[in-house]
Amino acid sequence: MIIVEDVSKTYRIAHRPSGWRAALTSLIHRSYAHIQALDHVSFSVNRGEILGYVGPNGAGKSTTIKIMTGILVPDGGCCRVMGYIPWKHRVDYVQHIGVVFGQRSQLWWDVPVIDSYELLSDIYRMSSTASRRTLEQLTQMLDLSSLLHIPVRQLSLGQRMRCELAASLLHNPSVLFLDEPTIGLDAVSKLRVRQFIKTINEETGVTVILTTHDMNDIEALAHRIMLLGRGQLLYDGSIADLKRSYKTIQTITVQFENGPASFETIPHTTIAQSSSGRAQLSVDTTRISVSDVINQLSGSLKLTDVYVESPSIESIMVQLYEEHDI
Amino acid sequence: MKGYISVFRLRVLSGLQYRTAAGAGILTNFFWGAISIMVLEAFYASSGLAQPISLEETAAYIWLRQSLLMLVVLWLRDGEIAQSIVTGQVSYELTRPYTLYSYWFAKSLAYRLAAGALRFWPILLAARLLPAPYRLQLPPDTMTAVLFFWSMTLSMLITVALAMIMYATIFTTMTPAGSVALFAGISDFLAGGIVPLPLMPAWVQALAYRLPFYTTQDVPFRIYSGHLPYPLALESIMAQVMWLGATLVLGQFLLTRALGRISVQGG
Numbered sequence: 001m002i003i004v005e006d007v008s009k010t011y012r013i014a015h016r017p018s019g020w021r022a023a024l025t026s027l028i029h030r031s032y033a034h035i036q037a038l039d040h041v042s043f044s045v046n047r048g049e050i051l052g053y054v055g056p057n058g059a060g061k062s063t064t065i066k067i068m069t070g071i072l073v074p075d076g077g078c079c080r081v082m083g084y085i086p087w088k089h090r091v092d093y094v095q096h097i098g099v100v101f102g103q104r105s106q107l108w109w110d111v112p113v114i115d116s117y118e119l120l121s122d123i124y125r126m127s128s129t130a131s132r133r134t135l136e137q138l139t140q141m142l143d144l145s146s147l148l149h150i151p152v153r154q155l156s157l158g159q160r161m162r163c164e165l166a167a168s169l170l171h172n173p174s175v176l177f178l179d180e181p182t183i184g185l186d187a188v189s190k191l192r193v194r195q196f197i198k199t200i201n202e203e204t205g206v207t208v209i210l211t212t213h214d215m216n217d218i219e220a221l222a223h224r225i226m227l228l229g230r231g232q233l234l235y236d237g238s239i240a241d242l243k244r245s246y247k248t249i250q251t252i253t254v255q256f257e258n259g260p261a262s263f264e265t266i267p268h269t270t271i272a273q274s275s276s277g278r279a280q281l282s283v284d285t286t287r288i289s290v291s292d293v294i295n296q297l298s299g300s301l302k303l304t305d306v307y308v309e310s311p312s313i314e315s316i317m318v319q320l321y322e323e324h325d326i
Numbered sequence: 327m328k329g330y331i332s333v334f335r336l337r338v339l340s341g342l343q344y345r346t347a348a349g350a351g352i353l354t355n356f357f358w359g360a361i362s363i364m365v366l367e368a369f370y371a372s373s374g375l376a377q378p379i380s381l382e383e384t385a386a387y388i389w390l391r392q393s394l395l396m397l398v399v400l401w402l403r404d405g406e407i408a409q410s411i412v413t414g415q416v417s418y419e420l421t422r423p424y425t426l427y428s429y430w431f432a433k434s435l436a437y438r439l440a441a442g443a444l445r446f447w448p449i450l451l452a453a454r455l456l457p458a459p460y461r462l463q464l465p466p467d468t469m470t471a472v473l474f475f476w477s478m479t480l481s482m483l484i485t486v487a488l489a490m491i492m493y494a495t496i497f498t499t500m501t502p503a504g505s506v507a508l509f510a511g512i513s514d515f516l517a518g519g520i521v522p523l524p525l526m527p528a529w530v531q532a533l534a535y536r537l538p539f540y541t542t543q544d545v546p547f548r549i550y551s552g553h554l555p556y557p558l559a560l561e562s563i564m565a566q567v568m569w570l571g572a573t574l575v576l577g578q579f580l581l582t583r584a585l586g587r588i589s590v591q592g593g
Binding site: 066069070071073090091092094095097099101104106108110111115118119122123124125 | 328329331332333336339340343413414415417418420421422423424425586587
């Protein structure tokens with residue numbers, strides 16, 4: 001479906017030290033810094049997949065999306081989506097994709113939502129019956145009926161994002177690019193957006209490329225994640241694999257009745273936190289099993305509560321970022 | 327085509343919402359026109375020589391310019407297009423199956439027509455009711471009126487085509503203010519927007535008639551009053567057609583080139 005091979009992109013950024021002197025110098029001679037946004041990135045995506053694309057700010061996620069959607073031309077490498085080279089066959093190609101940039105809006109600011117939809121279905125040269133049918137489905141799935149006749153400027157962010165999603169799907173695209181679709185949304189709106197993406201992927205088989213900073217989005221949706229840092233692909237695989245490889249450190253939280261206790265005797269275990277009646281231990285599970293630790297604890301203490309935690313995807317990400325120094 | 331018509335329609339409809347702005351604009355435009363004619367009247371009265379264009383023809387020229395300002399001035403920029411380049415909103419437009427040039431052209435034309443439609447008639451109406459020599463005269467015959475209509479249509483298209491060239495340069499300068507100031511000030515002067523071109527010194531005229539700008543104001547406003555009589559009027563309309571072709575080609579070339587090397591702003 002999508003093949004990205006060896007894609008690189010460098011931005012040239014005017015660079016100017018602060019101060020009068022530098023400002024005057026830059027009138028005559030400008031110095032530029034070259035920033036490698038993408039450094040020989042290759043991957044491929046299969047039909048119907050939901051791909052979570054993660055990485056810190058400035059890692060090159062948006063640049064990749066913009067290359068795949070035909071907006072930017074890469075400096076080197078090749079990209080094919082459904083057989084099209086996005087920036088070369090832009091007009092024919094974009095007919096088959098839907099895009100949501102979470103930080104921008106594709107709806108007309110001062111007219112009702114429905115007007116934007118009608119414009120879009122004309123732009124995509126859809127027959128009126130086809131567009132009406134799709135719109136009805138989307139209206140129902142995203143609960144838009146009360147929003148369609150309100151000018152976009154009066155919608156809340158959550159409402160607007162639902163309308164944006166519908167706008168990107170009106171022409172039944174085969175690939176959906178979502179660049180931070182949950183940015184700034186409250187918990188309920190986020191859940192709704194997630195649920196919708198999941199449903200639409202299952203029902204229509206649309207391939208979804210999703211970038212986000214919210215790991216819950218990734219956990220709820222992505223079949224596969226790709227981690228990008230400093231323009232390079234650092235991880236590409238399933239979340240389960242990622243979790244498995246980072247599952248070696250487990251956290252055990254215990255509550256107990258009798259006063260202060262000492263945990264130093266248990267091997268391969270460090271105390272993360274301890275107070276009277278409560279302690280949090282990190283256990284290296286390659287050296288000692290969790291049940292062994294609990295056994296030893298219950299031998300010396302009267303436990304009232306035990307809570308075992310795997311590292312969250314969020315903390316795995318932090319660890320990954322740190323490991324790769326990004 | 328359907329998409330371009332549709333965006334044209336939507337832009338006209340949303341443009342028609344701004345009635346208060348139009349109301350304020352009408353007053354300004356009207357008084358500016360009246361003052362311009364007063365100044366020229368004093369100038370005509372103090373000069374003993376015969377002028378290349380009569381005061382009545384000049385009054386018509388100025389009223390047409392003031393009422394049709396929205397259609398022919400380059401300093402009226404479609405904020406939405408300029409902003410979309412600067413903020414990076416243009417990325418959405420590039421994910422649509424249309425040619426950006428045609429889409430912006432339709433949008434920009436609609437914006438001007440909507441703004442123009444709200445403003446032109448109150449000024450023309452008021453100018454018809456003024457006493458001579460301020461009064462707006464009707465064109466001398468129907469043929470002139472027809473020629474004026476077509477010439478005006480061409481003017482508007484050339485103006486949009488010139489504006490598109492301006493938008494293409496924003497990709498490089500990244501400040502709409504800069505591109506507009508550079509382009510609009512000079513172009514309005516050379517179009518005969520500040521002082522009608524026939525009243526300009528010969529060397530300015532020589533320069534102005536070699537550039538495309540005069541076809542946006544000088545040609546239609548002089549055709550209207552009959553100052554450009556029939557064979558000359560047709561010749562000027564031919565020049566308009568030629569300049570329209572040239573500006574369309576140049577604009578498309580510049581925009582295509584700019585899009586090949588853009589870096590979209592802001593994440």
